[in-house]
Amino acid sequence: MGRVVRFAVSIDEKLLEKFDQFIKERGYVSRSEAVRDLIRAALIEEDLREEDFAFGTLTLVYDHHQRELAERITEIQHGYLENIIATMHVHIDHHHCLETLAVKGKVKDLKELAGKILSLKGVKHGKLVFTGVEP
Template sequence: MGRTIRFGVSLDSELLDKFDVLCDERCYQTRSEAIRDLIRNTLVQQEWEDTDREIAGTLTLVYDHHKSDLAQRLTEIQHDVHDIIITSLHVHLDHYNCLEVLVLKGPGQQVRNLAQRLISTKGVKHGKLSLTTTGQDLT
């Protein structure tokens, strides 16, 4: 981690008031910590835009496992790209519905492609990809 540098920011008073409300709502102790998180989030989003850069994330799927061959089709897709799936969790929500969470790590485009293939598989009721950073370039 580098040394801490202090700098000033000029803002419109109304914008600062809204920022202070946001800081309170999100329980930030100081504006500095909130600004650091905003900068980190922007840097992480920039990582996601680089299709070759390694990213991490989770993919959550909800589906009816009684649908014809759906569980098998999802498993086959996952086996095709097993190298970017770190682990998975399978939960029975009720007699019909399952929730599956995949932890992913790999090149951005491959992670997004896998997520889209699984989410768009006929019978998947809902899917959500949540991306994050591997943390290697953040301090």
Template sequence: MNEKETLVRFGISMPQFLIEQFDALIVNQGYDNRSEAVRDLVRRALLAPSNIVPEQLAAGTIVMVYDHHVSDLPVVLTELQHDYHQEINSTLHTHLNYHQCLEVIVVRGVVRRLRELHQRIQVLKGVSYAELSVTHIDGQEPSSHQHNPQHS
């Protein structure tokens, strides 16, 4: 956290059983306090692809699992990746077993294009899993956040 940032205190009410589960979770994850854990939860929620403006620049990954024996699927995936070469920085491909491959595509670009690539992958026959995860939004460093005093 930036030294110049102003921390705002606010209260959260929740059932006893939920706070006990949350406290156990944050201890297991190594947090020093609830505030750090809540800040990370908020950051994660704000990075959900559905919460990001389509024209925003972002970076992240598309993870997929697919059956490479499905007719022409490896060729289709390669062609698709060539269609989005400007958004793709790197790929990692590994064989899970005789039929299934896991591929991680590191992407950076306009969120609309990243979503489009993800959607085109997930609907292909033979793709059993595909997920877009945004891990960075350009221009969203802590110094550029604007706080609304009505939310304190």
């Protein structure tokens, strides 16, 4: 780790209150620690190029009563077997399921996989999150 540098940030009072609540809920010991984590996360996403190899998760919530949706999701996943490490399926309620995929591969391929699944009719929400290890 390099030399620690202090800097000031101007922020709207209400936004700071929400940030402090975020810090408390996440168990951070200081604002600085939270800001460092947010910066690291943003830089990991920003530094990834389409041809880079990455790890991540694809999380989605969908209506399992949507006609043939579960089958289409499975069919898409079968086309990306080399990218999917593991999946977890959770029944949220009578209508909704949560699915999380641990993924690896070229950023371009992972974005393609996410786009195909998240654009399906009946997928309510989803997000692809990349992660990495700081050098």
